[in-house]
Amino acid sequence: xxxxxxxxxxxxxxxxxxxxxxxxxxxxxxxxxxxxxxxxxxxxxxxxxxxxxxxxxxxxxxxxxxxxxxxxxxxxxxxxxxxxxxxxxxxxxxxxxxxxxxxxxxxxxxxxxxxxxxxxxxxxxxxxxxxxxxxxxxxxxxxxxxxxxxxxxxxxxxxxxxxxxxxxxxxxxxxxxxxxxxxxxxxxxxxxxxxxxxxxxxxxxxxxxxxxxxxxxxxxxxxxxxxxxxxxxxxxxxxxxxxxxxxxxxxxxxxxxxxxxxxxxxxxxxxxxxxxxxxxxxxxxxxxxxxxxxxxxxxxxxxxxxxxxxxxxxxxxxxxxxxxxxxxxxxxxxxxxxxxxxxxxxxxxxxxxxxxxxxxxxxxxxxxxxxxxxxxxxxxxxxxx
Numbered sequence: 385x386x387x388x389x390x391x392x393x394x395x396x397x398x399x400x401x402x403x404x405x406x407x408x409x410x411x412x413x414x415x416x417x418x419x420x421x422x423x424x425x426x427x428x429x430x431x432x433x434x435x436x437x438x439x440x441x442x443x444x445x446x447x448x449x450x451x452x453x454x455x456x457x458x459x460x461x462x463x464x465x466x467x468x469x470x471x472x473x474x475x476x477x478x479x480x481x482x483x484x485x486x487x488x489x490x491x492x493x494x495x496x497x498x499x500x501x502x503x504x505x506x507x508x509x510x511x512x513x514x515x516x517x518x519x520x521x522x523x524x525x526x527x528x529x530x531x532x533x534x535x536x537x538x539x540x541x542x543x544x545x546x547x548x549x550x551x552x553x554x555x556x557x558x559x560x561x562x563x564x565x566x567x568x569x570x571x572x573x574x575x576x577x578x579x580x581x582x583x584x585x586x587x588x589x590x591x592x593x594x595x596x597x598x599x600x601x602x603x604x605x606x607x608x609x610x611x612x613x614x615x616x617x618x619x620x621x622x623x624x625x626x627x628x629x630x631x632x633x634x635x636x637x638x639x640x641x642x643x644x645x646x647x648x649x650x651x652x653x654x655x656x657x658x659x660x661x662x663x664x665x666x667x668x669x670x671x672x673x674x675x676x677x678x679x680x681x682x683x684x685x686x687x688x689x690x691x692x693x694x695x696x697x698x699x700x701x702x703x704x705x706x707x708x709x710x711x712x713x714x715x716x717x718x719x720x721x722x723x724x725x726x727x728x729x730x731x732x733x734x735x736x737x738x739x740x741x742x743x744x745x746x747x748x749x750x751x752x753x754x755x756x757x758x759x760x761x762x763x764x765x766x767x768x769x
Contacts, residue, residue: 437479438676445493460725467691481515488500512542513542518547523589553588559609561609567610572590612642625759643668650673657760688716709762
């Protein structure tokens with residue numbers, strides 16, 4: 385499981401990052417201007433939020449699930465069994481569902497995805513509570529499938545946000561505010577686009593629009609949200625560091641009062657930073673990209689991803705605050721035989737990685753560690769062997 389690291393490990397990490405003691409300015413999120421406050425452990429009364437990246441479903445994954453289901457159903461058992469205890473340990477877990485649930489009978493991988501409901505069921509069984517649906521593939525199978533995705537998630541009693549059956553539904557459902565053990569936490573989800581497929585027939589996709597985002601963040605505050613989480617589909621695919629547009633948008637969101645900014649889309653990991661915001665006086669978390677959660681992508685940087693755990697607590701006045709964050713990495717392992725399935729294998733269970741894929745893991749993990757050690761600010765690795 386993810387655990388808060390020892391102080392010595394933290395000090396070594398911070399020294400390697402070259403973190404500064406000054407707060408972030410209102411117009412930049414460069415690493416040199418970020419704070420260096422030690423991560424705090426979760427205490428009784430705190431809650432933990434966990435975030436995972438892109439849950440993909442490529443054709444090879446579909447084929448293997450159907451093979452395991454005897455050609456009659458799609459079987460995703462084994463995919464998440466090793467990582468599930470960590471997900472379930474969190475008080476609330478969030479994943480980016482980057483496929484429509486099209487309803488079949490034909491399902492497709494890249495470039496126009498459509499996956500069976502049993503895929504969402506498996507993610508639910510793994511412990512995920514909230515499914516993000518605003519991403520560039522959400523309209524891949526048309527408006528009917530986009531709407532069906534929402535009804536399928538509803539039938540599974542899963543929370544979701546980012547796409548809406550119509551504008552009235554968006555007005556009613558945004559912001560999504562959850563009471564998590566006495567904390568009112570708002571979740572907002574936006575995407576840069578939908579691969580050139582316009583929303584039609586009234587379908588609503590929450591696109592990156594600063595005016596609309598500011599209004600919905602303000603509405604979350606009006607409705608009593610104590611913590612605001614904005615999950616956002618952005619950035620450049622396969623690039624391991626954020627760009628200026630991401631930094632500017634993250635700063636904008638923090639300035640509006642957002643506590644956590646969690647990114648997806650690049651299919652590779654990008655840096656994570658705890659920041660002190662001069663405008664709001666709050667400490668916040670920015671995660672530029674968590675990479676893939678599960679996929680059939682082949683390049684080393686896309687073979688794994690990161691989980692991030694955020695601790696929320698109360699200060700001496702009783703106000704809800706973001707306290708600390710940590711991360712860990714995992715490999716999305718490919719099947720080695722007819723009886724195997726794709727499998728998310730956490731770093732602390734690397735001995736479970738098939739022998740033929742351990743070099744893939746080593747390349748991915750070394751690359752991720754290099755980025756995190758150089759650019760992360762106050763977001764250390766959370767698991768200790």
